[in-house]
Amino acid sequence: xxxxxxxxxxxxAIGLGTPIVFATLGEIIxxxxxxxxxxxQGMMLVGAVSGFWATFKTGNLLLGVVAAMIAGAVLSVIxxxxxxxxxxxxxxxxxxLTLFGTGLANFIxxxxxxxxxxxxxxxxxxxxxxxxIADWPVVGPLVFGHDALVYVSWLVIAAASYYLFHxxxxxxxxxxxxxxASADAAGVEVARVRYVHVMVGGALAGLGGAYFSLALVPSxxxxxxxxxxxxxxxxxxxxxxRPWRALLAAYLFGAAGRLxxxxxxxxxxxxxxxxxxxxxxxxxxxxxxxxxxxxxxxLGAPAALGIPYARExx
Amino acid sequence: xxxxxxxVEPRGLASTRVTLLVPILSVLAAxxxxxxxxxxxxxxxxxxxxxxxxxxxxxxxxxxxxxVSATPLMLTGVAAAIAxxxxxxxxxxxxxxxxxxxxAAGAGIALxxxxxxxxxxxxxxxxxxxxxxxxxxxxxxxxxxxxxxxIITTLMLNFIALNLMNYxxxxxxxxxxxxxxxxxxxxxxxxxxxxxxEFFHRLDWGIxxxxxxxxxxxxxxxxxRWGFEVRVVGDSADTARYAGIAVPRKIMGxxxxxxxxxxxxxxxxxxxxxxxxDPRSLDLGLGFTGIIVAALARxxxxxxxxxxxxxxxxxxxxxxxxxxxxxxATVTMLQGxxxxxxxxxxxxxxxxxxxRPPATPTALVEEGxx
Numbered sequence: 001x002x003x004x005x006x007x008x009x010x011x012x013a014i015g016l017g018t019p020i021v022f023a024t025l026g027e028i029i030x031x032x033x034x035x036x037x038x039x040x041q042g043m044m045l046v047g048a049v050s051g052f053w054a055t056f057k058t059g060n061l062l063l064g065v066v067a068a069m070i071a072g073a074v075l076s077v078i079x080x081x082x083x084x085x086x087x088x089x090x091x092x093x094x095x096x097l098t099l100f101g102t103g104l105a106n107f108i109x110x111x112x113x114x115x116x117x118x119x120x121x122x123x124x125x126x127x128x129x130x131x132x133i134a135d136w137p138v139v140g141p142l143v144f145g146h147d148a149l150v151y152v153s154w155l156v157i158a159a160a161s162y163y164l165f166h167x168x169x170x171x172x173x174x175x176x177x178x179x180x181a182s183a184d185a186a187g188v189e190v191a192r193v194r195y196v197h198v199m200v201g202g203a204l205a206g207l208g209g210a211y212f213s214l215a216l217v218p219s220x221x222x223x224x225x226x227x228x229x230x231x232x233x234x235x236x237x238x239x240x241x242r243p244w245r246a247l248l249a250a251y252l253f254g255a256a257g258r259l260x261x262x263x264x265x266x267x268x269x270x271x272x273x274x275x276x277x278x279x280x281x282x283x284x285x286x287x288x289x290x291x292x293x294x295x296x297x298x299l300g301a302p303a304a305l306g307i308p309y310a311r312e313x314x
Numbered sequence: 315x316x317x318x319x320x321x322v323e324p325r326g327l328a329s330t331r332v333t334l335l336v337p338i339l340s341v342l343a344a345x346x347x348x349x350x351x352x353x354x355x356x357x358x359x360x361x362x363x364x365x366x367x368x369x370x371x372x373x374x375x376x377x378x379x380x381x382v383s384a385t386p387l388m389l390t391g392v393a394a395a396i397a398x399x400x401x402x403x404x405x406x407x408x409x410x411x412x413x414x415x416x417x418a419a420g421a422g423i424a425l426x427x428x429x430x431x432x433x434x435x436x437x438x439x440x441x442x443x444x445x446x447x448x449x450x451x452x453x454x455x456x457x458x459x460x461x462x463x464x465i466i467t468t469l470m471l472n473f474i475a476l477n478l479m480n481y482x483x484x485x486x487x488x489x490x491x492x493x494x495x496x497x498x499x500x501x502x503x504x505x506x507x508x509x510x511x512e513f514f515h516r517l518d519w520g521i522x523x524x525x526x527x528x529x530x531x532x533x534x535x536x537x538x539r540w541g542f543e544v545r546v547v548g549d550s551a552d553t554a555r556y557a558g559i560a561v562p563r564k565i566m567g568x569x570x571x572x573x574x575x576x577x578x579x580x581x582x583x584x585x586x587x588x589x590x591x592d593p594r595s596l597d598l599g600l601g602f603t604g605i606i607v608a609a610l611a612r613x614x615x616x617x618x619x620x621x622x623x624x625x626x627x628x629x630x631x632x633x634x635x636x637x638x639x640x641x642x643a644t645v646t647m648l649q650g651x652x653x654x655x656x657x658x659x660x661x662x663x664x665x666x667x668x669x670r671p672p673a674t675p676t677a678l679v680e681e682g683x684x
Contacts, residue, residue, distance in 0.1 A: 038405075038465075042650075078654060086661035091403050091465060092609050093657045099602060100650025106643035111355045115641075222643075227473055234466055273481035280470040280477075287466050288456045 009255055009262045011141050014150060017247075017254025019044070019211040019225070021153045023232035024239060024246040025160055026204030030076075031236060032164065033197035034177040034304040037079050038094025040205050041229025042101020047072040047206025049105040052116065052213035052220050059122050064214050065149075065207060072206020073199040075101055080198040084191050087308035098229065106222050116220040125149055125215040149211055154247070156204070161243040173197060177302030180309040190309050205229070234283035237290070241301065253279050321668045328663045336663050337610050340655035341624070348648045352640075362640050369634030370627035378515035382587055384626030386411065388524040389579035390604025391611060391618035392531045393446075397572040399535060399613045400548040402565055406453060406468025407576040408601025409475030410446035414580025416479055416490070417445025419591035422504025422584065423489055434507035439523070439581045446577015447570045449475060454569035458562045464569070472601065480593050490591050501590035510586045520582035524619075527575060531615035544568055576601060603629070606653045612663075625649065 023040050030037045037043075050071035055064030075097060082093040109116045125147035127134065134144045164170040173193060175183040180190045209225055217224045231253055239245035256279045263270050325332075349359035370380045390407040397404035404410075421441035425434050452471055456462035482490040484499050492502040510518040535541040547554040547564050554561050579600065588595055607625050611617035628649055632642035 082654070082658050086658055088657050088660045091405070092398075092605065092653070095405065095602065095605055096609075096650055096653035096657055098650075099606070100647060100654055103643045103646030103648070103650050107355075107641045107647050110641035110643060111357070230469060230473070234470060237466060271481055271485045273477040273485040277474045277477045280473045283470045284452075284467050284474075287470075288460060288462050 012258040013254035017250040019208040020250040022208030024235040026201035030201030036306040039097025042098035043072040043205035044209030045105035047209030048213040051210030068206040068210030069203040073203040076202025336659035344651035366631035369631040378517045384622040386579035387622035391607030393572045393575035394608035395613040409472035410576035411580040412475040413449040414442035414446040414577025418442030418581030418584040422508040431507040438508040442581020443574040443578040447574040450573020518586040520586040
């Protein structure tokens with residue numbers, strides 16, 4: 001039962017989806033504050049290399065996670081400064097962050113002797129349980145068979161959902177993303193709220209990157225995360241800026257990443273390149289069907305997304 | 315926050331001196347940051363930078379290679395510049411370039427040997443531009459008809475284009491794949507008649523086409539009625555509508571021209587140095603580098619030309635750094651930093667920062683200028 005194609009695919013989907021869960025949630029929190037950050041890919045890569053480096057030096061996974069989150073948050077401050085304080089183009093600033101982060105991560109991975117590149121991980125995240133309830137049919141592996149970070153991702157999604165929709169601070173955050181002028185008039189420090197949430201988003205992107213280098217890929221390579229950061233940006237829309245939907249969407253894309261292998265086991269031959277297109281085609285179709293015109297507002301797109309706020313211009 | 319100590323006021327129209335100074339300072343600031351970073355990581359910045367200059371401009375061959383690298387960047391730079399000018403966020407230059415290469419190589423292969431160069435060359439090059447425009451249309455049509463945000467669609471189409479190109483050569487036995495390359499899949503060469511002649515080492519006539527397109531784009535945007543209306547739409551879509559400008563048609567036109575420019579970059583690579591659709595030589599991030607070029611050129615299509623040469627020089631310097639044990643990623647890092655400073659510099663072009671408020675409240679007078 002646990003060896004069935006369904007269970008294997010679903011299990012792999014959760015593993016491959018987890019870094020995207022973190023990154024998508026981070027971007028949701030950032031965009032809820034009214035800031036679009038296209039630097040996710042860069043922040044994930046810098047998180048991935050920082051996490052790998054810290055764990056490689058210390059042998060401690062927790063330190064790796066902390067280093068990745070700090071690195072992601074620090075990088076996001078650049079974008080926060082450009083888009084909140086200087087109020088320049090968020091789109092170009094985010095792309096700049098991705099380019100810089102990509103270069104920085106590959107540089108760190110290849111500088112010094114011995115360079116990190118090609119080095120195997122000293123420790124990686126392993127499933128917490130390997131027997132007992134983890135052996136139960138279907139739910140065993142799918143619910144109890146994961147590593148610690150998967151459970152962390154579930155907790156973070158639950159916490160973020162509660163924070164956004166059931167706390168005063170979450171309400172403030174959404175107000176800042178919807179109507180910063182009114183929030184400002186009500187005494188909210190718009191810039192500070194935006195800075196904090198851009199940095200939280202950066203930390204989560206860094207954590208997502210670290211999941212690649214500390215759990216999925218047991219060595220350091222250049223660009224180990226594929227296009228995960230860009231997929232996360234698309235999933236924010238598919239998830240309509242809601243945390244639980246982000247979890248679901250990320251797992252669906254994890255499953256798509258696994259489809260190639262699944263088709264092989266079923267004896268169906270589908271070219272890998274064509275399968276790799278599916279997530280991106282789905283994202284475009286979803287964009288067109290779900291978010292065109294006025295429907296974007298119904299979905300929950302923050303009204304002030306991507307628009308700088310300047311008090312003088314009220 | 316900073317308002318207590320620094321006074322910020324909109325500049326209105328910035329002087330030429332400021333608009334030139336800010337991009338130059340952006341590059342210098344990025345180089346300074348890079349030097350500090352290199353020093354911290356145990357590399358000698360002086361050695362790295364002199365090596366880079368030598369690799370990019372040290373000999374006539376390296377100058378030629380720098381210009382070869384700059385040619386596609388001029389076109390992806392123009393593609394981003396004309397779109398961004400109108401607030402059309404086409405960040406799909408990457409995919410439009412790749413599809414341009416697919417179309418150009420497809421045209422060359424379809425024509426086959428025996429077609430005269432006078433026919434083959436224009437057909438190959440123009441088909442690539444059409445390919446880029448069609449790929450852009452996949453985002454432009456939903457944007458214009460339904461209001462679909464083009465940032466995500468152009469971005470996603472980059473990855474679809476990349477996988478499509480890889481499939482045609484690496485994943486299948488399509489007409490694009492060289493039937494003679496059995497062990498290691500390669501693109502099928504296009505006929506000689508479809509190739510651009512080289513005149514300075516590996517540099518071919520494509521660079522003249524790229525420069526001509528940049529000048530044409532500058533004339534179109536700056537000197538024609540059509541271009542004026544495009545700029546009005548870029549400043550304020552509402553104003554444009556009140557003035558009776560057909561905004562959707564303008565957006566469509568700019569979007570397709572932007573895609574065509576990026577597609578042309580792909581066809582010049584196929585008709586030029588590559589001579590075939592070679593996936594490994596095309597997947598270099600030239601579309602994204604074009605965004606750096608456009609931003610640093612402040613969206614001026616003519617300024618794109620020298621900036622593209624600078625970025626081409628950086629791209630060429632990367633591999634040379636490996637010979638002195640410095641990662642080639644240094645170059646990507648520097649390019650990213652240049653873009654960060656260039657985009658931040660837009661603030662200083664738009665605003666004047668003083669230590670204390672001026673005697674007269676000019677900020678109030680010039681309020682609407684941003």
